[in-house]
Amino acid sequence: MTQQASAEAVGKVRSRIVQLEDGTATASEEDLRTLLDCYTVTGDERATVLELGAQARRRQKRRVHVDNLPDAYRRFADLEASASEINCFETGIIPGLLQSPGYVQALFAEAEGAWWLPDDDQGEDRLVYRLERQARLLGDADRRIIRFVITEDALRANMGAREVMREQLAHLLGMLDKLPDLNIRVLRADAYGNPLRGRGLMILGFGERGSTVGYSSAVLGPSTYYDGENEVESMLRAFYRLWELALSRKESRRLIEQIAKE
Structure with a gap:
């Protein structure tokens, strides 16, 4: 079975x-x-x-469990695809689900030769996986709740060529037009009160079908999943404080358009 x-x-x-x-x-x-x-x-x-x-x-519940690549890909993909609600914050980088193809390629170009060697197929595997995630989770028929908070410095980053960021900013604006339920907010660089400063997280909710899971990725070593009630509640409090601190969807769009014109 x-x-x-x-x-x-x-x-x-x-x-x-x-x-x-x-x-x-x-x-x-x-x-x-x-x-x-x-x-x-x-x-x-x-x-x-x-x-x-x-x-x-x-028995006492375990606090966390960890996964190592490549199995972590499968576990994470399963959790993400099953979630009815996704809350995501990244600092200094556009979240993976919102990245344009050129931006993804630029990110991997930075990492090549450091995190994997040029003749290693890991980079290509990551690219395919990321594009498949986007197609699966951001389709027209998808009705899950997804919230993103993006830092302003991520919108102004140097990705090797001006064309890369122009494509990325246009990609964000296009998704906001295409997906009216997509929730994107920008955290201004001068904002104070960020409890997630220097950190990133993703919180996956499953409604009545399962307990909420917090996720913290790692460049090397294990990725960590939190399903303890206290840990998850703390992560949600931090994310929602950040959500209120960030610009509204309308104001965020206006800032993205402004940066795109600079």
Whole structure:
């Protein structure tokens, strides 16, 4: 039986089944009984699993779990695709979902020879993955809630050629025109009160289908996922404070247009 079929049986996202199988999450008694019914587990084996489930729920929850590339690509893609709400903040860079093709190429050109060698295919894999993410999550029919906060310095960055940023700024304006539900706000360079100064984060919400997950990426080593209630609440408080501090959608568009004309 596939993980997707199991997830549908309990009304959760597939990543929840992955977490159960990896031992990074526990199942409620109701969900566990539903899964046992789904797997046709009966008798002594069923009783043993239910008892193990009760013991697992009494253990202290893990604070975080981590993933390493390339498996992190698959886990992150699964979580992101399943999310009904995405909140994202990056400092000094345009978030990946909003990057134009030329901007992506310029970013990878900066990294080549440092984070991977010129003959390594990792750069191309990242490019394909990023473009696929954009097509999947920012389609006309997509109705999930997505909020971005972009710092002003990211809009004024030197990406090697003026044409790169002109394309990127036009790309942002085009998405704002095409996707009326897309929420983009710009944080002015002179804004004070940013609790995420020097940091970046993404918060993925799943409604009633699963608990909220916070995500922190890394250039090298593990990427970190937070699903503890206190950690997620802190991340949400920080993001919403930043959301209120940033310019409105209309004001942000006006600033992007102004920078594009400079």
